[in-house]
Amino acid sequence: IGTGLILGIESSCDETAAAVVRVGSEALSNVVASQMSLHANYGGVVPELASREHLRNIVPVVREAMSRASAAAGHPITFADLDAVAVTAGPGLAGALLVGITYAKALTFGLDKPLISVNHLEGHIHAVLMETRQLNELPMELPLLALVVSGGHTHLYLATHEQGGETNWTYRNVGRTVDDAAGEAYDKVAKLLGLGYPGGPWIDALAPHGNPRAVPFTFGEIKHRAPREGVTNKKAPTNTEGPHFDFSFSGIKTAVLRYVETHNMRDSIEARRAVLAADPTLTPKSEAVIKLCDQQTLDLIASFQYAVVGNLQRQTFAAAEALGARSIVVSGGVAANSELRRRLQAEADRRNLPIAFPSLALSTDNAAMIAAAAWPKLLARDFASEDLGATPQLRL
Numbered sequence: 001i002g003t004g005l006i007l008g009i010e011s012s013c014d015e016t017a018a019a020v021v022r023v024g025s026e027a028l029s030n031v032v033a034s035q036m037s038l039h040a041n042y043g044g045v046v047p048e049l050a051s052r053e054h055l056r057n058i059v060p061v062v063r064e065a066m067s068r069a070s071a072a073a074g075h076p077i078t079f080a081d082l083d084a085v086a087v088t089a090g091p092g093l094a095g096a097l098l099v100g101i102t103y104a105k106a107l108t109f110g111l112d113k114p115l116i117s118v119n120h121l122e123g124h125i126h127a128v129l130m131e132t133r134q135l136n137e138l139p140m141e142l143p144l145l146a147l148v149v150s151g152g153h154t155h156l157y158l159a160t161h162e163q164g165g166e167t168n169w170t171y172r173n174v175g176r177t178v179d180d181a182a183g184e185a186y187d188k189v190a191k192l193l194g195l196g197y198p199g200g201p202w203i204d205a206l207a208p209h210g211n212p213r214a215v216p217f218t219f220g221e222i223k224h225r226a227p228r229e230g231v232t233n234k235k236a237p238t239n240t241e242g243p244h245f246d247f248s249f250s251g252i253k254t255a256v257l258r259y260v261e262t263h264n265m266r267d268s269i270e271a272r273r274a275v276l277a278a279d280p281t282l283t284p285k286s287e288a289v290i291k292l293c294d295q296q297t298l299d300l301i302a303s304f305q306y307a308v309v310g311n312l313q314r315q316t317f318a319a320a321e322a323l324g325a326r327s328i329v330v331s332g333g334v335a336a337n338s339e340l341r342r343r344l345q346a347e348a349d350r351r352n353l354p355i356a357f358p359s360l361a362l363s364t365d366n367a368a369m370i371a372a373a374a375w376p377k378l379l380a381r382d383f384a385s386e387d388l389g390a391t392p393q394l395r396l
């Protein structure tokens with residue numbers, strides 16, 4: 001290992017990101033070009049538009065990451081100084097992933113440097129680990145339970161690594177959503193209520209103004225059917241026997257829709273949608289936004305969030321207890337949620353379990369987490385081959 005510098009590249013969804021990270025812990029730069037406003041008009045990510053934006057952004061974003069890294073280091077850092085380039089190989093949108101992968105392959109081929117392939121979900125987990133390393137805190141005790149909760153994913157992993165060095169991390173998937181991801185439920189419910197995109201920050205900001213016990217949403221038992229022979233079901237549960245810690249978030253979305261319909265909330269929702277569409281300066285934290293919501297709406301929002309967070313909390317701690325986890329890390333876009341942070345922290349404290357969340361900037365998609373996850377692989381010389389491709393359904 002030379003400089004310990006890894007350039008990370010991430011383009012799996014709607015952020016084009018590049019970062020330079022030293023020894024898996026110190027982010028010298030972390031540049032994210034978000035396409036959020038582009039996709040906001042459609043209420044979700046449009047794959048074709050995403051690929052085109054990544055193509056437009058990848059070169060300037062990498063250049064910016066290199067120049068900010070130089071500024072942070074106080075001396076010029078060039079491509080020649082890198083020990084490796086790490087790129088997200090999946091899961092994600094095929095066309096979007098290919099932009100980052102093709103760029104990273106060309107760069108490493110031209111520089112004769114190693115290429116490291118990183119699973120996006122492993123990246124989210126290392127977003128937290130890199131910060132604990134950086135703060136010189138004690139390493140998270142193993143095995144650790146990771147809750148990765150975002151717009152595309154809701155997973156629980158039991159993770160550990162080899163003794164005597166932080167290489168060869170292994171991850172056992174012990175829970176996943178059988179339908180929508182938690183962030184997807186936030187986005188769909190926010191859209192249904194005439195709020196902005198992405199929905200998480202809107203619901204997060206409005207929920208404290210409502211009564212979380214106004215509408216009692218419940219989560220039923222998840223029925224697991226054994227997959228048929230020879231059939232691979234992407235959304236199949238993790239296991240069909242023994243305890244499982246899977247999630248389901250499509251039911252609560254339907255329950256919110258039913259509530260809206262039976263309580264004649266349509267007109268007020270359309271009025272709010274029109275005001276927000278006409279004034280793009282309104283953000284989730286604008287005072288004016290609260291005034292756009294009547295008490296019934298605020299109560300519905302608070303109840304939705306209370307139920308979703310409660311469900312994430314129950315499954316996470318049930319898994320931690322059953323599997324003997326000795327610490328918990330939470331990551332992904334929904335890890336930015338203030339109620340989730342507060343309630344998970346409180347229960348972890350009660351149980352005397354260390355728990356860690358990423359800083360807000362590292363909760364959502366970024367490339368520093370990809371470079372950080374690549375560090376143990378660089379130590380183990382676990383490099384990708386020249387024919388690395390995009391794997392949209394890549395499992396961890």
Ligand code: KG4
Binds near residue numbers: 149332335
């Ligand atoms: O990790 P991320 O940036 O992208 C994916 O890999 O999906 O996560 C984005 C998701 C969106 O669904 C967004 O609504 C949600 O994270 N999110 C939040 C909050 N901030 C972002 N959900 C709840 N509360 C928040 N404060």
Ligand code: ZN
Binds near residue numbers: 120124150333364
């Ligand atoms: Zn993500």
